[in-house]
Structures are given as C-alpha cells and as structure tokens.
Amino acid sequence: MSGALGKKIKVGIVGGTGYTGVELLRLLSQHPNVELTAITSRKEDGMPVAQMYPNLRGHVDLCFATPENAALDQCDVVFFATPHGVAMSQAQALLDKGVRIIDLAADFRLQDTAVFEQWYKMPHACPDILADSVYGLVELNRLKISGASVVGNPGCYPTTVILGLLPLLEGGKALVDTQHIIADCKSGVSGAGRKAEVATLFSEASDSFKAYGVAGHRHHPEIAEQLSAIAGQPVGLTFVPHLVPMIRGMFSTLYLRILPEALDTDFQALFETRYVNEAFIDVMPPGSLPETRSVRASNQLRIAVHRPSPGQLVVLVIQDNLVKGASGQAVQNMNLMFGLPETTGLEHVAVLP
Numbered sequence: 001m002s003g004a005l006g007k008k009i010k011v012g013i014v015g016g017t018g019y020t021g022v023e024l025l026r027l028l029s030q031h032p033n034v035e036l037t038a039i040t041s042r043k044e045d046g047m048p049v050a051q052m053y054p055n056l057r058g059h060v061d062l063c064f065a066t067p068e069n070a071a072l073d074q075c076d077v078v079f080f081a082t083p084h085g086v087a088m089s090q091a092q093a094l095l096d097k098g099v100r101i102i103d104l105a106a107d108f109r110l111q112d113t114a115v116f117e118q119w120y121k122m123p124h125a126c127p128d129i130l131a132d133s134v135y136g137l138v139e140l141n142r143l144k145i146s147g148a149s150v151v152g153n154p155g156c157y158p159t160t161v162i163l164g165l166l167p168l169l170e171g172g173k174a175l176v177d178t179q180h181i182i183a184d185c186k187s188g189v190s191g192a193g194r195k196a197e198v199a200t201l202f203s204e205a206s207d208s209f210k211a212y213g214v215a216g217h218r219h220h221p222e223i224a225e226q227l228s229a230i231a232g233q234p235v236g237l238t239f240v241p242h243l244v245p246m247i248r249g250m251f252s253t254l255y256l257r258i259l260p261e262a263l264d265t266d267f268q269a270l271f272e273t274r275y276v277n278e279a280f281i282d283v284m285p286p287g288s289l290p291e292t293r294s295v296r297a298s299n300q301l302r303i304a305v306h307r308p309s310p311g312q313l314v315v316l317v318i319q320d321n322l323v324k325g326a327s328g329q330a331v332q333n334m335n336l337m338f339g340l341p342e343t344t345g346l347e348h349v350a351v352l353p
C-alpha cells in the first residue's frame with residue numbers, strides 16, 4: 001500500500017474550484033501521506049490554485065488544468081468533486097490505468113440503477129462499475145471500503161440520518177417503529193455548492209429559514225436504500241430538508257417511536273457502545289444539546305440521544321456538511337483504501353466561535 005510503505009499517495013481532484021473541491025485541497029495539502037498531483041477546472045484553466053484561494057498560499061503550488069490536460073491518469077486516486085454524472089463518464093478510463101476513484105456526487109451511491117435514473121434524470125453510464133463500487137460510509141462498510149476501487153461518498157443528509165439510526169436498526173433489533181421514522185434536517189447554504197443560483201444569494205438565503213424538497217428529495221431514496229439494508233426490511237421514512245442562514249453545518253433531528261417491547265432499553269448505552277471505537281463519532285452525555293459550531297471545519301459528527309417521554313426517542317445529529325458530510329469523509333475513505341490510519345490528516349479540532 002502506498003501509504004503504509006511511506007510512499008506518498010498521488011492524488012487528483014476533478015472539480016477543484018467548488019466548495020467540496022477546495023475543502024479537499026485544504027485537508028489534503030496538510031495530509032502527511034499525500035502528494036497533490038492534478039487539480040482540474042474547465043473555467044480556471046492555468047490559474048494558480050493559491051491565487052483563487054489565498055488560504056492555500058504556501059500550501060498548494062499547483063495550477064488548475066482542464067480535465068483533459070490534467071495528469072489524472074498518473075494518480076493513485078482521483079476525487080470527483082463534480083456534479084452528478086461526471087465521475088461515471090470517466091470512471092472506466094481511469095480504472096483501466098489502475099487509478100482508484102472516490103466520487104463525492106451520487107454516481108456510485110444508489111445500487112438500484114432504475115432509482116438512480118428516476119431521481120438524477122440520466123441513464124447510468126456504467127452499471128457494471130456501480131455493481132462493484134462501495135457505499136463510502138466508513139462506520140458501516142469499513143472492510144469493503146479498504147478493498148474498493150470505486151467508492152461512492154455518501155450524501156450529506158444521508159450521513160447524518162444513517163449514522164443517527166444505525167445503532168437502532170442493525171442486527172435485526174426490534175427497538176423502534178421502522179415504518180414511521182421522521183428525519184427533520186437542516187443544512188447551511190454551502191450545501192448547495194458554489195455555483196451561482198438565486199436561492200443562495202445573500203438577500204434570499206440570509207435572515208430567512210425555509211423547507212424545500214418536501215414532496216421528494218434525491219437523498220430520500222439513498223437514505224431509504226441504506227436503512228432498509230441495515231434493518232433487513234423496508235423502512236418508512238419522512239425526510240424534510242431545510243435551508244438555514246448559516247454557511248457551514250448540518251443539523252438532523254430524528255423522531256422515533258419506541259416499541260412496547262423495547263421500553264426497558266438504555267438507548268444512551270446502546271449508542272455509546274456502538275460508537276465507542278469510532279474516532280469521528282461523539283455520543284454526547286445525556287441531556288446534551290449539540291450546536292453545529294462545535295463541529296465546524298472538523299470531521300466530527302456528534303450525536304445526542306433524548307427520550308422526552310417513555311415511548312419517544314429523539315436523536316440529534318450534527319456535522320459540518322463540507323467535512324464529515326463530504327470532503328473529510330472522502331479523505332477518511334482514502335485513508336482506508338490506502339492502508340493508513342483512518343484519522344490521518346483529519347484530526348483538526350472544530351473552530352469556535
């Protein structure tokens with residue numbers, strides 16, 4: 001393995017100018033086992049990365065190149081921080097050169113191509129590669145990820161919802177009503193990416209708070225597919241995303257009914273036991289009220305378990321959508337794929353205030 005032997009991992013990023021791309025650059029430029037080798041942008045071809053992103057001055061001396069001219073095929077791994085549909089169109093050519101792939105978009109998340117095509121409105125370009133790919137939620141698929149050539153990095157909302165429910169559903173447990181799960185989720189505006197859109201203008205998104213995607217959001221099938229596989233039966237899920245006037249951060253509140261036969265369960269202990277060895281999951285003490293700023297710019301996901309009445313469970317989950325919800329989780333996947341300690345380059349403490 002490149003990492004384990006001390007040889008640096010050559011890394012390429014397709015889509016280096018977007019929010020997840022620049023977050024990858026921030027994390028990878030400080031990663032001790034990584035050599036940043038190729039960074040693409042079609043619009044900023046030739047521009048020094050550090051000119052566009054001054055926070056990277058002195059840390060990244062590469063220039064953006066078009067995907068055609070970038071040395072992607074000389075990399076050990078390429079991250080796609082691009083819109084849906086880009087990675088799947090380039091995956092075969094890179095795999096043929098022995099390059100491994102981590103896609104931050106949805107091309108390798110949904111195993112059912114019919115569901116992918118329904119929600120993403122495009123045919124899947126490589127169902128055979130999809131079949132061999134791994135859903136990159138480390139806390140669920142650690143072993144498979146370590147041997148994968150192609151990893152589909154989870155969506156940001158799905159990361160919080162799945163990790164907030166995993167201890168309750170896995171192993172065929174009968175603890176909560178799996179037909180009436182409610183996920184009430186909020187994201188900062190950076191979740192919509194850097195591209196110009198009216199909905200993310202300052203005067204539209206600030207000093208306001210709104211739900212969206214109530215009639216259907218593409219993360220619903222992703223969450224449902226994973227939860228159903230974990231529970232061993234189809235789950236019933238109401239998922240409502242909201243846009244909150246902050247830049248980074250995600251807060252998911254999960255509402256559950258406890259089954260009569262599970263009323264004696266110690267849910268706090270259940271979560272603590274499940275995640276005791278997970279470096280990036282913090283099960284907070286009973287009664288905790290997590291705040292998104294406590295994870296800002298870190299790969300930490302924090303969970304607080306509440307039981308407002310004997311039959312009700314409320315699970316609060318927070319993460320930074322750009323780190324554990326995207327680029328940090330992608331680096332965590334890379335570490336596993338290259339035999340490195342999972343936490344390498346990811347041990348930043350959150351920024352307060």
Ligand SMILES: NC(=O)C1=CN([C@@H]2O[C@H](COP(=O)(O)OP(=O)(O)OC[C@H]3O[C@@H](n4cnc5c(N)ncnc54)[C@H](OP(=O)(O)O)[C@@H]3O)[C@@H](O)[C@H]2O)C=CC1
Binds near residue numbers: 015020155
């Ligand atoms: N923002 C977030 O919190 C999260 C985002 N994601 C996913 O990660 C991916 C990237 O998101 P984000 O960084 O926010 O997006 P942005 O819109 O901020 O950036 C997109 C990047 O992709 C490049 N790009 C666009 N089209 C193409 C193309 N056809 N071929 C090659 N490069 C292209 C753009 O550069 P240029 O046009 O110059 O080539 C740009 O660098 C998306 O799929 C998103 O859904 C996942 C989880 C969370």
Ligand SMILES: CC(=O)N[C@@H](CCC(=O)OP(=O)(O)O)C(=O)O
Binds near residue numbers: 157190193243
């Ligand atoms: C606030 C906001 O707009 N969030 C995005 C989701 C974040 C994301 O990028 O998810 P994907 O990788 O699945 O596209 C949205 O709801 O479309």
